[in-house]
Amino acid sequence: MMVRFLRSGKWELIGMFVAASVVSLVLAAAAWIGLAGELKETEVRLWAASVFLLVSTGFGYWAAQRIGRRIDTLHLSLKQASNGNFGVRITESGQNSFVEVYREFNVLAEQMEEKMKWLQMRGEEYVMSESASNEAAVLEERKRLARDLHDTVSQQLFAIHMCASSLPKLQQIDRERADAVMEQLVNMSNLAQKQMRNFIAMLRPMELEGRTLYEALDKWFPDYCRQNNLQGELEWRLKERLSEAKEHQLFLIAQEAMANIVKHAKAKGCTLTLSDNERQVVMILQDDGLGFKADGVKRGSYGLSTMQERAQKLGGDAEILSKPGSGTRVKVTIPKMLRGEHAQ
Numbered sequence: 001m002m003v004r005f006l007r008s009g010k011w012e013l014i015g016m017f018v019a020a021s022v023v024s025l026v027l028a029a030a031a032w033i034g035l036a037g038e039l040k041e042t043e044v045r046l047w048a049a050s051v052f053l054l055v056s057t058g059f060g061y062w063a064a065q066r067i068g069r070r071i072d073t074l075h076l077s078l079k080q081a082s083n084g085n086f087g088v089r090i091t092e093s094g095q096n097s098f099v100e101v102y103r104e105f106n107v108l109a110e111q112m113e114e115k116m117k118w119l120q121m122r123g124e125e126y127v128m129s130e131s132a133s134n135e136a137a138v139l140e141e142r143k144r145l146a147r148d149l150h151d152t153v154s155q156q157l158f159a160i161h162m163c164a165s166s167l168p169k170l171q172q173i174d175r176e177r178a179d180a181v182m183e184q185l186v187n188m189s190n191l192a193q194k195q196m197r198n199f200i201a202m203l204r205p206m207e208l209e210g211r212t213l214y215e216a217l218d219k220w221f222p223d224y225c226r227q228n229n230l231q232g233e234l235e236w237r238l239k240e241r242l243s244e245a246k247e248h249q250l251f252l253i254a255q256e257a258m259a260n261i262v263k264h265a266k267a268k269g270c271t272l273t274l275s276d277n278e279r280q281v282v283m284i285l286q287d288d289g290l291g292f293k294a295d296g297v298k299r300g301s302y303g304l305s306t307m308q309e310r311a312q313k314l315g316g317d318a319e320i321l322s323k324p325g326s327g328t329r330v331k332v333t334i335p336k337m338l339r340g341e342h343a344q
Contacts, residue, residue, distance in 0.1 A: 084279055086337075089106050089109065156191060159188060166181070221234050254285065265289025280333050284331050287327045307330070
């Protein structure tokens with residue numbers, strides 16, 4: 001019963017108030033008695049009132065500090081949890097009125113951490129199964145492209161060969177018709193070249209296949225920047241190897257974000273930074289392009305919905321921060337919930 005009484009916030013405050021009042025009255029009475037024979041009655045009253053006010057103020061400040069520290073502890077823990085650190089716990093010590101609140105917070109944080117682990121595991125399994133199904137689809141697509149190559153480019157090359165073979169004799173017989181055949185050859189060769197470029201692009205394998213995220217970015221990022229006249233800088237600050245699913249999603253998000261820079265930003269340079277801390281992985285892509293007003297962009301524009309969807313598959317998030325004339329910043333955060341990715 002006494003423990004419940006002490007843990008009740010209402011009764012705790014009442015107890016502090018009563019204790020402060022009693023101590024203040026005792027000290028004020030002591031001051032009154034001690035000074036009664038030495039000073040005038042008015043001065044004695046002033047001294048007694050001053051002692052009462054000072055002691056009451058001291059008790060009030062002490063009580064406010066005590067409750068304030070408990071609230072600050074709870075606020076800091078809530079802030080860490082809102083930033084993705086579900087491993088935060090509050091020490092349940094003493095018999096104060098906040099112990100029950102701390103206990104409920106710890107239970108909630110533990111439940112959220114377990115759920116996030118489960119969601120991330122399911123998300124990674126989904127990503128890998130999706131990747132496996134995509135590989136099967138790619139194999140089927142390559143078979144289709146092989147048939148298309150035979151039916152299109154191969155036929156075009158055969159036609160070009162036949163026309164080119166007959167051209168020398170045709171130039172001697174009919175110059176005007178030979179010029180028409182020459183123009184037809186140029187058109188057919190341009191068409192064949194365009195078709196071949198399309199097929200090569202479709203047949204190109206995934207850059208991440210068989211590589212770590214760092215190896216893939218170290219090869220792909222400079223090449224992509226050079227091809228699109230960008231001054232690119234890659235800053236790698238990851239301390240530990242990530243799971244295959246996380247690397248896969250981060251690489252796809254980086255590709256999407258870089259494509260957006262080329263399409264929309266008109267930037268001269270960009271910086272891709274990957275870092276991590278105890279609880280999460282952070283990827284930031286900053287460009288020096290035109291920027292835009294956030295409220296003037298339609299939902300789903302600039303590939304944000306695609307990047308958010310990829311990050312959310314692993315319990316993370318993606319956001320775009322931009323201002324006209326100040327470039328655009330893409331920030332992706334993914335929590336480290338699985339064993340081996342953060343300190344236990």
